[in-house]
Amino acid sequence: MKYPLRGVIPPMVTPLLENLQLDVESLEKLIMHLLNGGVHGIFLLGTNGEGPSLDYEVRKQLITESCRIIAGRVPVLVGITDTSFSAVIEMAEHAKKEGADYLVLAPPYYFPISQSEMVEYLEKIIPQVELPVIVYDIPVCTKLHLSLETIKSAKEMGAFGVKDSSGDLGALYTLIDAFKNEQFSIIAGAELFMSDVLMHGGHGVVAGGANIFPKLFVELYEASINKDFDSITLLRQQVLQLQNEIYEIDDSPTKSIRAIKSALSLMDICSDHMVPPLSGFCPEKKKILEQRLKQFAI
Template sequence: MTPKLMKLPLKGIIPPMITPLLENKELDSKGLKLLIEHLIEGGVHGIFLLGTNGEGPSLDYRLRRQLIKEACKIVNHRILVLVGITDTSFNATVEMANYAKEMGADALVVAPPYYFPVTQHETIDYLKALIPTLPLPFLLYNIPSCTKVNLSVETVKKGKEMGAIGIKDSSGDMSLLYALIDEFKDTPDFSIIAGAELFLSDTILNGGHGAVAGGANCFPKLFVDLYEASLSRDLNKIAFLRDQLLKIHKTIYNVGDSPTKSIQAIKCVLSLKGICQDYMALPLSPLNTTHRNEIKGYLEEFEYSKKQRTGLKL
């Protein structure tokens, strides 16, 4: 299939795709294909590889490259492929960017290096050094819970001046999200993408462009439907779909006490759906049998409720 030129602004539902693994921690190629086809069938607009839900920092470089190569081949330009290249090492970041380009990815996702706390000024200096080396369009990624720096509006403005096509904001701060939307409202080609999936409808209704929603791994059509309802400002449909999303957060995402329980839950749901297994890269681990059975019950209840209350294929 002939590659498509990326259209700006970047928009829609772009799941931060989980990385299917086997028990020996190798890539689950069969599960990867099933997952990608599940997402495309659900109507998503792209996939984001090697993000937080993809356990990117926990995967060795060989496996990261294998994932990029196989995913790009399976997708075959049907939807956009974005690749997270954030690393503690500058050179490793550049190498992964070049490999993503070589394998046919469409764009890169760039967060400040994690581990060392850095200032806004140091972040801007880092971007000044990195951006000239990047071979693809790139999206800034604000995830202060992991990078120890919360990108300010001014830093994002500097990033845009250096070529960024948008920002994925995973700060969880709605006031910052609104400030970003307001700041770039006269720049239609610069995308404001929500990282918190509960902010999806608010983002679209207020002039943003989409969401990198972890739950779209499991329920892609739910998120695509909510995105489209928000575009058309169908408030009744938005209210119903948000209620479904809130139900997922209160039940499926709320099993166990791990700080990463939403990632564990997403992999568990995918395994229960027969798409891929729920093995995780250390230091993360799958849910235990008790918690798995709890999620199974919630999933069955959610599927039943969905079928009874709507004709939507979520």
């Protein structure tokens, strides 16, 4: 694989029909929206994609259809995190068969585990899978904030990089410093950290908001790597507006995920059907969202 994995990689939402089966027509529309926005990769079955909630057959179909539509134009990352060890391996094998490029793996999210148990878990998985693995640190969902030592162990086993969604900028800087002379991709999961991470030696961002405004994040990425501070200031203000006005309509812990899918429905890209317990916005909040989206000059 080409090192490092770089750029803006949206954690793509999963377009669903009312019966919660995959909406293939909307999937193609969404993928083209992202590709036309200039994104550098697409991440399937992440948090914004409702990966852990989807039926296994829907997950497999999403991988198959997405790889078909993308057709090698950008790298495809597939989330394989699960509470079932055999399901992790099965999804990894399916992703390989269908032409995906990377696997993304977080700690299993039901039983609390220690750092040493996570290392043992990775020792069982990484040698079994054929695609490069990106370890995923998202403690709000998994109960475990991966330590630097655990991530170093993952690299020694062959992991290709880390996606850090810990929300801890200091930890991100520590990762960048620890791997600055090594072939290991550092990908931020927090949109507001994007410029800081890139200008300090990180490689990319998995930005949920890029589902809605891919060009905004691509332009911010380019401004950041070129250290165009005037453009960074203007573009970061738009990202902050997205955070404050679009993601804050609701008070749910999953408000940003719901807002992103509801926004895409208002843009006529896909429906806002979501797998319970998540749901799209009620009509009143959707109207507020519609009004706020119109304020973006993007």
